[in-house]
Amino acid sequence: MQAKKNIKSILDRHFTKVFTFFAIFYFVGILGISMxxxxxxxxxxxxxxxxxxxxxxxxxxxxxxxxxxxxxTIIFLTGFSLExxxxxxxxxxxxxxxxxxxxxxxxxxxxxxxxxxxxxxxxAYSTVDLLxxxxxxxxxxxxxxxxxxxxxxxxxxxxxxxWSWENNRVPVRNYIAWFVIALFFxxxxxxxxxxxxxxxxxxxxxxxxxxxxTILITLK
Numbered sequence: 001m002q003a004k005k006n007i008k009s010i011l012d013r014h015f016t017k018v019f020t021f022f023a024i025f026y027f028v029g030i031l032g033i034s035m036x037x038x039x040x041x042x043x044x045x046x047x048x049x050x051x052x053x054x055x056x057x058x059x060x061x062x063x064x065x066x067x068x069x070x071x072x073t074i075i076f077l078t079g080f081s082l083e084x085x086x087x088x089x090x091x092x093x094x095x096x097x098x099x100x101x102x103x104x105x106x107x108x109x110x111x112x113x114x115x116x117x118x119x120x121x122x123x124a125y126s127t128v129d130l131l132x133x134x135x136x137x138x139x140x141x142x143x144x145x146x147x148x149x150x151x152x153x154x155x156x157x158x159x160x161x162x163w164s165w166e167n168n169r170v171p172v173r174n175y176i177a178w179f180v181i182a183l184f185f186x187x188x189x190x191x192x193x194x195x196x197x198x199x200x201x202x203x204x205x206x207x208x209x210x211x212x213x214t215i216l217i218t219l220k
Contacts, residue, residue, distance in 0.1 A: 018056060019203055025049070026207040033160070034218045043160050047103035047112050053204045054119045060200040061122075071192045072118055075185050079117025082181065084109045093178075094171035101161035119204075120146055121185040126201035135190050142186035143179050149209065150178045156212050159219045 029049060032042030061068075084107045086092040102110035125142045133141075154174070158164040165171070189196060 015060075015199055018060075018200065022053070022056065022203060022207055025052070026211045030211055030214050030218070033215055043101055046101055046160060046162070047110075050102075050112055050116055050119065053208070054115055056200050057119060057122060057198060057204055060198050062197075063195040065194075067192055068194050071188055071194060075118045075121055075188065076114040079181070079185075080109065080111070080114030083113045083117075086177075090166075093174040095166035096163050096174075098163045099161045101157075101163075117181075117185070120149065121182065121189065122196075122198075123201040123205040123208075124149070124182070125186050125189050126196045126198045127205050129196045130202070139183060139186040139190055143182035146182040147175060147179045149212075150175060152209065152212050152216060156216045156219075159215070 026049075029042055029045070032038045032045075082092055086094075087096065087098065087108050090096075098105060098108060098110055098113075102112050102116075104111050121142070124145045125138070128138050128141045128145060131138065131141070154165075154170045156162075158168070165174075
């Protein structure tokens with residue numbers, strides 16, 4: 001118990017510094033991608049940004065029971081597996097192809113995409129969990145928030161060399177799949193009983209939403 005208090009105290013003392021770092025980090029990313037002479041370089045840094053964001057969220061997470069590790073692993077593996085099946089068959093999200101913007105790939109699917117599913121589900125649910133409402137509403141709001149995120153992300157992804165859709169059209173089934181998968185992951189987090197209080201989660205969520213929204217407005 002004392003060790004947990006010490007860790008919490010350390011994190012609380014450094015929260016402002018980490019918050020400031022990511023605010024500047026994402027702002028510089030927006031500027032770098034928006035400028036023609038530096039856009040290519042900054043696009044290659046997107047996987048690094050995702051890994052740093054995930055690391056920050058996990059550092060500020062304090063509940064690392066075996067159940068927590070199991071649930072996080074399930075979300076990572078399920079998210080990655082669904083993407084592999086989706087790319088191979090086109091039956092889940094529609095017909096799409098990953099490009100080089102998300103880094104190293106396995107089975108034509110970026111390895112980081114499983115991490116991204118974990119990160120997005122985590123920060124969305126942790127943020128929604130701040131609301132004083134019932135569990136079903138939190139699960140629904142989490143899925144709705146992730147759907148909103150995807151509505152912003154899809155037009156940006158081809159511009160950042162992340163992925164593209166057949167005939168450059170995002171099928172409705174993609175958004176339905178996102179919502180259903182997000183519902184499942186949010187319910188898994190809720191019913192696992194994991195403590196999802198994390199001060200860094202809303203920070204990363206807001207930074208990412210502002211980042212992709214600004215890029216969409218700037219590059220479109």
